[in-house]
Amino acid sequence: MATDSRVIDGFGQVSQTAGTVFRYLLLFATLAGLIALTVLLLFVANDAIQPLTADPGWHLVFLLTLVVPTLSTVGYLLARARAALSVGVAALGLVVVSTMFAGGIAMILVDIIPPITWAGYVLTFAVPTVALLAARRAVDLPLLAWLPVAAVVYYASLLGIPGPLGSVVGLEQTVPSVAALFSSLSVLPADWLLLVVTFTLPVAAAVGSYVRPAGDRVAAAVGVGGVAVASAAALSSSTVGLTPVPATTLATLVVVPTSGYVCRTVLSRPRDRIGLALPAVVVGGSLLGAVLVRAFEFAGPQSWVDWQFLTSAHSRAAIDAGLYPAIGGSILLMVTVALFSFPLGVGAAVYLEEYAPNSRLARLIDVNISNLAGVPSVVYGLLGLGVFVRYFDQPSGTVLVGGATLALLILPIVIISSREALRSVPDDMRRASYGMGATRWQTVKNVVLPRSFSGILTGTILALGRAIGETAPLIMIGAPDVLFSLPTEFSAKVSAMPLQVFAWASLYATPEFYQRAVPAGVVVLVSVLLAMNSVAIVLRNRYQNEQ
Amino acid sequence: MSTDDIEADLTRNTENAPSELLARLFFFVCAVLSVVTTASIIVLLVSEAAKFFSVTAPLVGFAGETVSVVEFLTGTTWQVNSGEFGVLALVSATLLITVGAAIVSVPLGVATAIYLSEYASRRARRILKPALEILAGIPTVVYGFFALLYITPVIQLVFPDTGTFNLASASIVVGIMIIPMVASISEDAMSAVPEELRQAGYGMGATKFDVSTGVVVPAALSGIFSSFILALSRAIGETMAVTVAAGSQAAFLQPWNPASYLEGALPMTAAMIQLLLSDITGGGLGYRSLFAVGLTLFALTLSMNIVSDLIAQRYREEY
Structure with missing residues (x-):
């Protein structure tokens, strides 16, 4: 290398000092921001969790059951495998992230969409879809003829016959919608049973198909086992102090995917099997520690992030x-934002990359999108206020208005990252598809989108992370600072985690709120965002390795 | 491109089938939506701000309280209650924070870019790049609290007469927030510098240090400058961190006086949040001033983005 210090005849000596100093200065500068953020996060975590208030015995127990075994496992694996x-690490991350995700879903199923309503929605879409698919097999009609038929069938399923259109001209409702029919049944299965059928079954089927490369029989066992575990969780939930609905949700979203991952790893990568010891040690150590601490009656830390903080208004x-209410609001906003921005963003990216890559319009849109990405978020808030609230005359601060505003805010990011993902699909694959006689839409649907899906998903998750951290647009559209109950529909007022934290710090700026509620809120918000970011990064690494 | 011709030939027979047209129409509508968004931002801001200024209010047929453009652009007092709308008070605070953020983020960001592009191993890059993205992924309101709760006390240790709300702490966190942006765009520019230039440098007997500072950085200068401007426009538009940390009292501060950083002031974005949180009755002068400030902010950030784009394109060294 050129930095070697050697005396060669005719040349002077090259000093290494400047280069070495420069190199370490650069490294320090690279790490400076990260170190600053880590220190600040440690401070805020210390304020929120207060680990020093715990008994020394408590620390000792967890040191022995959790920290030492985990560190030694990691050290062993680092040295050997x-x-x-x-x-x-992936299995452990899966457990943590799926638990957080399941918590959010359980919250929705308990307080926003009860299982009966959920099952009604599923039936509303499942019944006409199955009917239409069956009809298409039986009757051969051109696509243009099918579209109105499909529209009518879905309309009838969603709204009944003749539905709201009929009431405009004064017709009586003769056949209710599928959801109404379903909820009017005199004998309905228990909530958990509905959940197992409409929720656990699809999840178990998806996990089963993931396990399938490791063997058909194992896949079937995982699927059937998953349904059995979810049912068992519902039936035995009272023994651990839960109600059946959250117990089923947790079992479905934590136990089923984790066991699927474990089964597939054990069977298809027998060498790396030993890595699964890490999650086992961590989960087992935490449980053991918790039991011991209770047995010895050691007091834990007086954390402000506790069950009460997470479940009260x-x-x-x-x-x-x-x-x-703020957590629930953030979840609802995230769902709304994803519903708007995912199809629109991916659609725009597909148009720009696949349909009109070199047209003048595409160039105009391209410039426009990169400028939109630089528009400050308050200006998007003004857009929401001026257009959605004032012009379309929507009530201010609702889930719908907030979601639409945030969706517009992240749309440029979704489009830009989706375009990158689409661009990484090799042209040869497109040409092969066209060569087989596929049309443009068939190529997009069967070749381009499936190949770029994980890249698109990564970009969307990162963008959603940005959306749930935004506060300014929500303030501009008039979201309330304080909300005492969960929003239960799209037209209900919504609060969000960052907004609630901001309200605590600005409107209730007392030392108590600064010392307790604000740090606790920050810890919850940052952990959700870090979880989302790490999922996105893991997905991206996967997808870059595949390429 | 020849590929496109092949694709066009192969899809010509099918491209007018109903399902193809339907798909094309859907994708087209999605793409055009972004243009509609820009158009509605501009129309909304211009039409509402027009009702605020006395010159333009008659043009849009608006009769009501207005403020003269000159007073808005040159006034140095911002007092909504007494009807004084001098935007310079807000702009000075925004300017100070932007300069402060640049002092933090420009050296760190460029150093990071040089390290990642020239020195870091593949493995280090794989870990550092996502880690740096996390800096930009933390919600800005959280950065605001960090500034208020943890950074301000440290500044007060050094300068005891620092206010609880001050521009210094806000500048520091905004600077940290935009490091990833400076770093990633500058790094792209440095990675685009052809390997031959480096090899030529080494061939002349230059050290890695000489090559990095004497060859790579000058060759990538246009990209580095465009990253500064883009990051600074992000700093100008940054809202929640400055709302929490910079204060709520509008004050005109001397931008060239370093002591201004120890005082609190009200930047443009924070003023907009404050206007919204205080009781502005719909359609009043306060409500319309919101759009006037919004228009100023939008014009400022948009022109910076365009300048950054132009620099990146026009002064790009072609190899």
Whole structure:
């Protein structure tokens, strides 16, 4: 290398000092921002969780049951089997992230969409879809003839016959919608049973198809086992102090995917099997530690991030304040934003990349999108306020208005990252598809989108992370600072985690709120975002390795 | 491109089938939506701000309280209650924060870019790049609290007469927030510098240090400058961190006086949030001033984005 310090006849000596100093200065500068953020996060975590208030015995127990075994497992894997370590970390991450995700879904199923309504929705879309697919097999009609038929069938299923259109001209409702028919049944199965059929079954089927490369029989066992575990969780939920609905949700979203991952790893990568010891040690150590701490009666830390904080609403007293409605609001907003921005963003990216890559319009849209990405978020808030609230005369601060505003905000990011993902699909694959006689739409649907899906998903998750961290647009559209109950429909007022934290710090700026509620809220918000970011990064690494 | 011709030939017979047209129409509508968004932002801001200024209010047929453009652009007092709308008070605070953020982020961002592009191993890059993205992924309101709760006390240790709300802490967190942006765009520019230039440098007996600072950085200068401008436009539009940390009292501060950083002031974005949170009755002068400030902000960031684009394109060294 050129930095070697050597005396060669006729040349002077080259000093290494400047280069070495420069190199370490650069490294320090690279890490400076990360170090600053880590220190700040440690401070805020210390304020929120207060680990020093716990008994020394408590620390000792967890040191022995959790920290020491985990560190030694990691050390062993690091020295002996690096690949196995990444499997272990992935499995552990899967448990953590799926638990957070399941918590959110359980919240929706308990407080926003009860299982009966959910099952009604599923039936509303499943019945006409199955009917239409069967009809298409039986009768051969051109696509243009099918479109109105499909529209009518879905309309009837969703709204009944003749539905709201009929009431305009004064016709009586003769056949109710599928959901109404379903909920009017005199004998309905229990909530958990509905969930197992409409929710666990699809999840188990998806996990089963993921396990399938490792063997058909195992896949079937995982699928059937998943349904059995979810049912068992519902039936035995009262013994652990849960109601059946969250128990079923947790079993469906945590146990089923984790066991699917474990089965596939054990069977298809027998060498890396040992990595699964890591999640086993962590989960087992935590449970053992919890049991021991209870047995010895050691007091844990007086954390502000506790069950009460996560499940109660705002209160004037900082000690009773909680984040529940804001968490629910953030989840609803995220769903709304994803519903708007995913199809629109991917659609725009497909148009720009696949349909009109070199047209003048495409160039105009291209410039326009990169400028939109630089528009400040308050200006998007003004757009929401001026267009959605004032011009379309929507009530201010609702889930719908908030979701639409945030969707417009992240749309440029979704489009840009989706375009990158689409561009990474090799042209040869497109040409092969065209060569087989496929049309443009068939090529997009069967070749381009499936190949670029994980890249698109990564970009969308990162963009959604940005959306749930935004506060300014929500303030501009008039979202309430404080909300005491979960929003239950799209036209209900919504609050969000960052907005609630901002309200605590600005409107209730007392030392109690600064010391308790704000750090606790920050910890919850940042952990959700870090989880989303790491899922996106893992997905991206996967997808770059595939390329 | 020849590929497109092949694709066009192969799909010519099918491209007018109903399902093809339907798909094309859907994708087209999605793409055009972004143009509609820009158009509605501009129309909304211009039409509402027009009702705010006395010059333009008659043009849009608006009769009501207005403010003269000159007073808005040159006034240095921002007092909504007493009807004084001097945007310079807000602009000075925004300017100070932007300069402060640049002092933090420009050296760190460029150093990061040089490290990632010239020195870091593949493995280090794989870990560092996503980690740096996390800096930009933390919600800005959280950065605001970091500034208020943890950074301000440290500044107060050094300068005891610093206010609880001050521009210094806000500048620091905004600077940290935009490091990834400076770093990633500058790094792209440096990676685009052809390997031959480096090899030629080494061939002349230059050290890695000489090559990095004497060859790569000058060759990538246009990209580095465009990253500065883009990141600074992000700093100007940054809202929640400055709303929480910079204060709520509008004040005109001397931009060239470093002592201004120890005082609190009200940047443009924070003023907009404050206007919204205070009780502005719909359609009043305060409500319309929101759009006037919004238009100023939008014009400022848009022109910076365009300048950054032009620099990146026009002064790009062609190899």
